[in-house]
Structures are given as C-alpha cells and as structure tokens.
Amino acid sequence: MRSSVGEAGVLPLKWSIVLHVTAVPEEQPAWRQRAVERSTRAAKLRAEQRVQRFLDAAQELIAEKRTTDFTVQEVVDRSKQSLRSFYQHFDGKHELLLALFEDALSKSAAEIRETAGSESDPLQALRLAVEMLFEQSLSNPGVERPLFSDFALQLLVKHPSQVATAHLPLLTVFTELVEQAEDAGAIPAGKPRRQASILMQTVMFVAQGNGVPAGSHAAAVSAEEVWQFCLGGLSGVPVRN
C-alpha cells in the first residue's frame, strides 16, 4: 500500500500517510468504490512515487550528513519537489523519519533472518544474529544506518509505542531463533518473546554506548563479550537462587 525506501515493499506502514494517499470513504456503494478506485489508481501511483522520492532524498541526506539533522527544506530541494507537496504526503518530518526507521529495521530483520537461516546449528544461528545486530547498531562505523543510533533514541522517548512497532520485525526474527535454540535443547526453555526482547535491548544498546572513544573509562565491549553475556542470560543461572 505505501512504500519502502529501497524496493522491498513490505512493512505495515504509517497510518497517517495511508490516510493521505487513499482518502476513500468506506461507506459508499461498491460500484462507486470501484469507480473512484479506477479514477484514483493512477493518482495513487503518482503519490507513491512522490513519497518515494522524498524517502530516497532523505536517505541520501542521512547517509551524507551522518545524522537526521537535515532540514525538511533540504529534503524538498534534493527531491526536486516542494514543501507544499511534502506536507501533502507526510504529517511532518517525524513521519518521514519514522517511515525510514521502520524500513531500516525491517530490512535489517530480513538480512539477519536470511544469514541466520543458513546456519543449521540453532545456537550458532542465534550467535550470528546477535553479532549482526551488534554491528549494525554501532554508531561509529557510519554504516548506511545512522537510523539505529540517531533517530531511534529520539523516538524511544517521544513515541515508544511506535518504536515497539518498528522493532516488531526484529523481535519476530529473534523470537524464532530463541525458540529454535530452545527446541534444540541448546538453551533451557523459557518465554522466547521476552527473552528475545531483553536480548535485543541488550545487544542494541550496549552497541550504542560503545561508539565512544571515551579515552578514560568505559571499556569498549566487543560483540563476543555481549554474546557471552546474553548466552549466559538465556542459559539461566547455573545453580543457586
């Protein structure tokens, strides 16, 4: 229905955007529905292309400036469209960023799923997944995903539920991996969804707080260490308590 930054159009998309793009009253008779539908389809396509151009422009800017501090004007200029048009399609900069964010996480989830899927040992698969997530969540390497590090946190504060939604694809993947590991007896059975949730938080944010030279304190943690920690966490405490 809506879009996707690159081409793999999946994810659940943003409501407001949908409302803008398809303003079709639901209570009309079916024939009218179809009529409007026919006469609108093209417009819808055009709209999606425009939206896409905005998204692409924003993506470029983020990649270049390594931050989400670009101005709406810049996006507009680069996409060779107009402010008028921008606000016609997005509720605001926030919606734009959210769309990109969801998209990035969704893609990341897909990558991880694929890579991990090619590993037969469930525990190794999980390990791979953790390491991938860790790398992608680092702030410094300046991958094409400053979204993870930058906007993510801002969002985490103002609209936590949207973050939850955006995390869903990743959470799903990790939940599956945890379940498989448990089924295989590699780790004791538990509540996979919650375990996956804690796991993700741990990996993502430990990576986060890592992109700091921080000369003095704050020992840089490696993917390996995080994995060990998480594995222990999932495996439970050996004896007491």
Place this chain on the structure above:
Amino acid sequence: MRSSVGEAGVLPLKWSIVLHVTAVPEEQPAWRQRAVERSTRAAKLRAEQRVQRFLDAAQELIAEKRTTDFTVQEVVDRSKQSLRSFYQHFDGKHELLLALFEDALSKSAAEIRETAGSESDPLQALRLAVEMLFEQSLSNPGVERPLFSDFALQLLVKHPSQVATAHLPLLTVFTELVEQAEDAGAIPAGKPRRQASILMQTVMFVAQGNGVPAGSHAAAVSAEEVWQFCLGGLSGVPVRN
C-alpha cells in the same frame, strides 16, 4: 567547585562552566594569584549561587512539566534572572541539561551504593542495585527523574562521551558490587568493569523500552526477569561453547 541540584555537592562538574566562572590566567606570580583569588572568591560564590538558581528552576520545571521541553526563557523567568546571565554561565540549554543529568545520575549512584551497602550478601546487594536501577530507569512512573528517560537518550546520540562521563558514578558503584560478588565467589571472576557496563546498559534500556502500554506485542519485562537474565550473563554459560 560547580554545583549540585539539591545540596549534596559532589560530582566532577562541567568544564565549560568552570572556565566561565574562573577566568584566571595561570602564569601570574603567586602573590598576584592570591590577590586575584581573594578578590575573586566572592564573585565566584555569587556566580555559583546564580548557577544554582538556574539549576533549581530548571529542576522545578522538569518536575512540573514532566519533560525537558521547557524553554530557556521559562528557566530565566522562574529563577528571576536574565537571559544575559544565563548565557554568561551556561554554554546553552544543553549544558544546563547536562549538569542536571550528571547530578541525577550521581545521586542515583549514591542511593544505590547506600542501599546495596547495607546488604551483607554480595549477590543480594547486586540484586538490590539492579532492581533499584531498573525502577529508576522506568519511564512511566513519572518519578522526579524524567532525565533518565528523556534527555538521556538525546544526549546519548549527540554527545556520547558526556554520557559516559555522567555514567561514571553508577559504573563505579556497579563495578564495586560486581567485584565483591566475584571475590565472594558468588559469580565467576571476570572483567568487573566491562561486566558492570553491560549490566547497566541492559538494565537501564530494558527498563526504558518498558514504559509502553503497547497493547499488542512487546511483553512487559519485570525487574525480576532482568535480574535473572543479568545474573545468568554474569555467571557465564554453564557448560558448552
């Protein structure tokens, strides 16, 4: 040298602020130094009081509005001083927030240290500490620390090294607790500082992502669960790998 929101004046302070307050050339003869010192001491005190009034005002506003979205003007008005003066003492709103943030974390660390210190069993002490940190990092309860949830993340993005500095007091406390637990043989020996670091990140951010009703997905994680996870992480994986 600098300040503290309430009264317990501890923490390492902010450089820029110090530079503003004491602009004393170091290469003067000693007598002159002392002279200047004498003639400056009073001014320094006045300055600190002013700074303190800004900090107090900001703290009040945060408590009231439950957010860091207050305007500098509001702080100025409430503290009955002037914009001019504000910028004389702070590099900007950012510095003000940073000061409050450091202060909050510092106090939190003190509380945790004290509470945990009254527990003789090292493992229980660590557990207590984890639970306290978890509670204090929750977003919803609207405690008097929207700093943890709100500004903290913004900061995490733009000035990670300052976050590291701010985290230091907490990191120190947790490192001690981990060391004690290891010394007591409650958990296997490791690298206490790094372990404490991962531990903190996990606890704080899992708590973070928790303040969400999020009707559908995202199972709310409890302090207990986090503790179990972290304990496992610290204890290491029982057998394989």
Place this chain on the structure above:
DNA sequence: GTGAGATGAGAATGATATTCTCACCGACAT
C-alpha cells in the same frame, strides 16, 4: 474542454535558542 485536486514557488508564521545593545551597579585598587 472543464473542473477538482495536486503541485510549485516562495512568502508568512510560530516557536525557540542564542546573541547583542545599552544602561547600571557594586567591588575594589589606587
């Protein structure tokens, strides 16, 4: 061809942070 909705160009608004101007004051060295 016509009319409704979409667009472009760019001005206007609104909210804030930050800087600047200028008059004043109070401590202090001489």
Place this chain on the structure above:
DNA sequence: ATGTCGGTGAGAATATCATTCTCATCTCAC
C-alpha cells in the same frame, strides 16, 4: 573618592527550522 571593570537586567534583534498559507499553474479523468 573615584575610575575601571566585570557582571547584570531588560529586552530587542537574529537565526534556524518546522509548518502553514497564498496563488497561479498543471494534470487527468470525464
């Protein structure tokens, strides 16, 4: 006593953005 100087208050002036508005134009389905 007095002149200097840094700090201050009051508030105007700037600067930066996001967001909205105006109006002329364009496009497409009919």
